[in-house]
Amino acid sequence: MSKPSRTIYITGNWKMNLLGDEVSVLISELKESLDKSPDILDNKICIIFPPQPYIALAIEETRDCPIIVGGQNIFFESGGPFTGEVSPKMLTDLGARYVLIGHSERRTHFGEDSELSNLKVKAALAESLVPILCCGETLEERERKVTEMVAVDQIETACTGLSPEEISKIIIAYEPIWAIGSGKTVTPDDANHVHKLIRKVLRRNWSEKLAEGCSVLYGGSVTPDNIKDFMKMDEIDGVLVGGASLDSKSFLKIIAYDR
Ligand code: PGA
Numbered sequence: 001m002s003k004p005s006r007t008i009y010i011t012g013n014w015k016m017n018l019l020g021d022e023v024s025v026l027i028s029e030l031k032e033s034l035d036k037s038p039d040i041l042d043n044k045i046c047i048i049f050p051p052q053p054y055i056a057l058a059i060e061e062t063r064d065c066p067i068i069v070g071g072q073n074i075f076f077e078s079g080g081p082f083t084g085e086v087s088p089k090m091l092t093d094l095g096a097r098y099v100l101i102g103h104s105e106r107r108t109h110f111g112e113d114s115e116l117s118n119l120k121v122k123a124a125l126a127e128s129l130v131p132i133l134c135c136g137e138t139l140e141e142r143e144r145k146v147t148e149m150v151a152v153d154q155i156e157t158a159c160t161g162l163s164p165e166e167i168s169k170i171i172i173a174y175e176p177i178w179a180i181g182s183g184k185t186v187t188p189d190d191a192n193h194v195h196k197l198i199r200k201v202l203r204r205n206w207s208e209k210l211a212e213g214c215s216v217l218y219g220g221s222v223t224p225d226n227i228k229d230f231m232k233m234d235e236i237d238g239v240l241v242g243g244a245s246l247d248s249k250s251f252l253k254i255i256a257y258d259r
Contacts (some may be wrong), residue, residue: 001194004125006215008231009171010240010255011047011132012245013072013100013219023054027061029248032255040256041066045237047098048245052086059095070098073106074129076119088127100240102158104177114157121158125166132217132240133158137197139178147176148197155201167206172198172216173240179220181242188236191218195235197244224253231257 018026027048027208034041043083047068050058059068091099101124102117124131127186137147137153151174174194181187186194195216203211219232219240230236243252 002229006213006237008044009047009132009215009217010044010257011049011070011098011217011238011240012251013049013103013240013242014051014246015072015105015242015244016051018051018054019055020054021226023050024061024247025066027058027067029250030067031062031065033248033252034067037256038066040137040252040259044255046255049098049100054093055096057095066225068098068130069096069195070100070132071096071129072100072103074099074101074120074124076116076123078123079159088123088129092127092129098132098171099124100173101131101133102154103134104136104175105179108177114154116159117154117158121162121170122166125162125169130169130171132173133174134219134240136175136177136180136220142176142178147194151194152201155198156205159205163211164206167202167210168213170214172214173219174198174216175219175240181221183221184220185226188233191230191233192233195233198245222254224250224257227254 039055047070049070049072052071055069055071062069071091074088074091075082078087078089088232101120106112121131121133135151137150141147175185198216202214215237217238217240218236222239222241223244241254
């Protein structure tokens with residue numbers, strides 16, 4: 001099976017940026033352009049991840065529009081005394097359909113590890129939320145030349161115990177930590193190499209069919225200027241964009257990379 005048969009995802013992680021009014025403005029600008037040129041989304045799925053307090057607002061504002069809304073994080077329990085946390089059911093109750101899991105900022109600032117990602121992936125799937133599981137190495141790990149080992153370990157640990165049916169539902173995002181928000185990117189060839197390896201892990205632990213069907217996204221300083229180079233690669237099935245998704249013009253250019 002070749003790349004064109006996999007779903008392409010263009011996704012925007014807004015992180016802890018934007019207040020409610022700004023979320024509304026950004027969505028209305030995206031919507032206006034997509035209304036005028038709906039074809040730029042042909043064969044692609046566009047997902048935005050606004051800050052959690054504005055998910056309901058974003059879902060309301062994207063009604064009648066092909067943009068899909070996801071959450072930036074969840075807890076793995078379904079409810080109870082977990083102050084400050086959001087359950088998977090709460091996200092689906094709001095209408096969110098996707099959730100980021102194991103983003104490096106969760107790992108770096110909140111001590112999350114791949115065992116926790118595993119619990120979260122399972123909890124998301126149990127509520128029919130599609131997990132976008134993030135993995136990636138630090139600069140120090142890259143310099144020690146253990147990138148492959150780190151990515152493989154993160155994916156294997158975070159996917160432990162998943163059935164083939166569950167694996168068929170997940171999306172993976174490779175995001176080298178040192179490339180996030182830094183303006184530095186891996187070369188498209190290097191990213192492609194890690195994506196290939198991630199697929200190899202899926203093949204080894206599950207099956208050829210599941211490995212070939214899984215969309216693997218690249219993230220880390222993606223911009224309108226470099227998107228084409230990444231999307232040319234056989235193993236790259238979309239992007240997870242941070243900074244450049246906060247401006248409608250640049251995010252739209254990224255969405256329309258193939259026009
Ligand atoms: P960036 O963020 O595009 O600003 O590097 C990517 C991400 O953290 O998902």
